[in-house]
Amino acid sequence: MKISVAEQAGFCFGVKRALKLIDEFQRRGKQIQTFGPLIHNIPVLNELQARGIATVSSLRAMDAHKTLCIRTHGVPRDIERRLRRRGVSTLDATCPLVKKGQRIVEQLGRGGGRVLIVGDRDHPEIVAARSYARHVKIINSLDEARALPRSREMSVVAQTTLNTDFFKEVAAVLMEKTERLHVFNTICQATQDRQEAVRKLAPKVDAVIVVGSRISSNTKKLLQIAREKNRNVLQIETCDDLRGKRIQARLKGFRSVGLSAGASTSPRELENVKRFLQKL
Numbered sequence: 001m002k003i004s005v006a007e008q009a010g011f012c013f014g015v016k017r018a019l020k021l022i023d024e025f026q027r028r029g030k031q032i033q034t035f036g037p038l039i040h041n042i043p044v045l046n047e048l049q050a051r052g053i054a055t056v057s058s059l060r061a062m063d064a065h066k067t068l069c070i071r072t073h074g075v076p077r078d079i080e081r082r083l084r085r086r087g088v089s090t091l092d093a094t095c096p097l098v099k100k101g102q103r104i105v106e107q108l109g110r111g112g113g114r115v116l117i118v119g120d121r122d123h124p125e126i127v128a129a130r131s132y133a134r135h136v137k138i139i140n141s142l143d144e145a146r147a148l149p150r151s152r153e154m155s156v157v158a159q160t161t162l163n164t165d166f167f168k169e170v171a172a173v174l175m176e177k178t179e180r181l182h183v184f185n186t187i188c189q190a191t192q193d194r195q196e197a198v199r200k201l202a203p204k205v206d207a208v209i210v211v212g213s214r215i216s217s218n219t220k221k222l223l224q225i226a227r228e229k230n231r232n233v234l235q236i237e238t239c240d241d242l243r244g245k246r247i248q249a250r251l252k253g254f255r256s257v258g259l260s261a262g263a264s265t266s267p268r269e270l271e272n273v274k275r276f277l278q279k280l
């Protein structure tokens with residue numbers, strides 16, 4: 001079986017930065033907990049847990065003796081303010097590109113207009129971003145974009161992990177709704193590169209395996225793109241998901257397999273999957 005790995009796959013800059021910050025902090029003998037999952041990858045979160053780095057989901061659950069690490073997706077403004085007021089020791093691992101989106105929402109909000117954000121309204125990045133302006137509308141489908149009333153001016157930003165083609169389609173719908181559309185493409189470069197790489201790879205192979213967690217937004221988008229280009233697409237979290245007899249029999253029927261991985265999938269996991277497939 002020929003195995004090809006997408007040109008861009010696995011850990012992105014924001015994830016590497018967050019893990020490095022935590023490593024350095026722990027190496028100095030300091031105790032840390034994360035506010036919400038640091039990143040959306042279960043195996044990596046399990047590793048952090050094994051190193052004594054717990055995830056807390058509320059300020060009440062926090063251990064007051066430990067530093068609180070802010071997740072890569074950021075936290076809403078009121079949480080930041082509460083942490084400051086209480087004098088909680090924090091380590092901010094919010095990805096700078098997520099922060100950039102927050103700043104754009106804030107600036108647009110200061111102008112007084114309504115800010116449109118394209119993305120998943122329940123995703124922590126969007127929950128945080130929307131807190132930066134008073135009048136924010138989240139849209140996550142073309143129908144939601146079509147249902148917006150006409151307006152003289154519109155400003156739109158994107159979730160960092162959005163499907164680039166989908167954002168273009170939404171912008172095209174909005175163009176028909178306003179005389180002046182301000183588009184801020186806040187989809188991060190790592191997301192665009194990984195999407196482009198799987199778009200290129202998927203039509204050239206018999207099957208595609210996307211390595212990443214089911215809770216990972218950018219992994220879901222890679223899957224979506226791979227499925228547009230290839231009929232045989234699988235998502236796995238770790239190599240263990242390939243150990244079943246049925247799945248192995250299916251894989252043996254392919255002459256070539258392409259591998260892609262979400263931005264929070266470790267290079268080690270991707271390598272494990274590659275080695276496993278080579279031995280099949």
Ligand code: SF4
Pocket residue numbers: 012013014015072095096097098160161188189190191218263
């Ligand atoms: S996917 Fe992009 S925005 Fe998200 S953590 Fe990685 S670099 Fe930052």
